[in-house]
Amino acid sequence: MKAVILAGGLGTRLQPYTMFLPKPMLPLGDKPVLEHIIEWARGGGITEFVICVSYLRRRIEEYFEDGARLGVGIEYAASDRPLATAGQLKTAEGHLDGTFACMYGDSVFDFSLRSMIKSHKKSGALVTMGLARFTTNLPYGVIRTRGGRVTGWDEKPGISADVNMGCYVMEKEALGLVPAGRPYGMDDLVRRAMKRGGVNGYMARGGFTDIGDRESYEKAHQEQIRRLGSI
Numbered sequence: 001m002k003a004v005i006l007a008g009g010l011g012t013r014l015q016p017y018t019m020f021l022p023k024p025m026l027p028l029g030d031k032p033v034l035e036h037i038i039e040w041a042r043g044g045g046i047t048e049f050v051i052c053v054s055y056l057r058r059r060i061e062e063y064f065e066d067g068a069r070l071g072v073g074i075e076y077a078a079s080d081r082p083l084a085t086a087g088q089l090k091t092a093e094g095h096l097d098g099t100f101a102c103m104y105g106d107s108v109f110d111f112s113l114r115s116m117i118k119s120h121k122k123s124g125a126l127v128t129m130g131l132a133r134f135t136t137n138l139p140y141g142v143i144r145t146r147g148g149r150v151t152g153w154d155e156k157p158g159i160s161a162d163v164n165m166g167c168y169v170m171e172k173e174a175l176g177l178v179p180a181g182r183p184y185g186m187d188d189l190v191r192r193a194m195k196r197g198g199v200n201g202y203m204a205r206g207g208f209t210d211i212g213d214r215e216s217y218e219k220a221h222q223e224q225i226r227r228l229g230s231i
Contacts, residue, residue, distance in 0.1 A: 007105035008054030013213040022056040024105035029224030044113025085186035104166035111206030120169035126197030130167035165208040
C-alpha cells in the first residue's frame with residue numbers, strides 16, 4: 001500500500017515562515033514536518049510514498065530525493081497551480097493501483113495507522129476518515145430560556161465534537177469522484193463518497209497536532225524542542 005501526502009499548499013496562514021519554505025518543510029524540532037509524517041507512516045507499515053507538490057516544490061524534492069535516505073521509496077506528483085486538497089490528490093492518481101492512505105502535509109499524527117487500515121478493509125467503505133475527539137470551552141456564558149424567562153446560565157461550558165484529522169484510507173475508485181485539473185475540496189469528495197459507497201469513520205486512540213497557522217506551529221515547534229532536550 002502507498003501513502004499520498006498533500007504537500008502543495010501555499011501556507012498563507014504561516015507567513016512569513018512560508019515565504020521561502022513550503023509549509024511541510026518548516027522545521028519541527030530537528031527535522032521538517034514532512035519527515036515526521038513519513039517516519040510515522042513508515043512505522044505503520046508503509047514504505048512507498050507519493051508526495052503531491054506545487055509551491056516551492058524543489059525544496060521538497062531536493063531534500064527527500066527518492067526517499068532512500070529514510071528507507072522508503074518516494075515519487076512526486078506535481079501541479080503548477082493550487083488545486084485544493086482533493087484536486088491535489090487527483091494528481092497522484094496515475095501513481096496508485098489500489099487502496100492507499102492519504103494525509104495532509106501540515107499535521108503530525110500520533111495513532112495507529114495499522115489499526116485504521118484494518119478498520120477500512122473491514123468496513124468495505126470507499127473512504128475511511130481518521131477522527132479525533134476535540135473538546136474546547138466556549139468563551140461566553142450560555143443562557144437557557146423558556147417562554148422569555150431565563151432558566152439557566154452555564155458559564156463558559158465545554159463542548160465536544162468528533163473532528164477530521166486530515167488522514168484517510170481510500171480505494172482508488174474514490175478518485176473517480178474528483179474532477180481533473182481544477183480546485184476541489186476533500187469535503188466535496190467525502191460528501192460524494194457518502195452517496196456512493198459510504199464513508200467509514202475511524203476514531204483514533206491518540207490524535208494529531210495541526211500546524212496550519214503560526215500560533216499552532218510555534219507551539220508544536222517549541223514542544224518538540226523541549227522533548228528533544230529531555231532525551
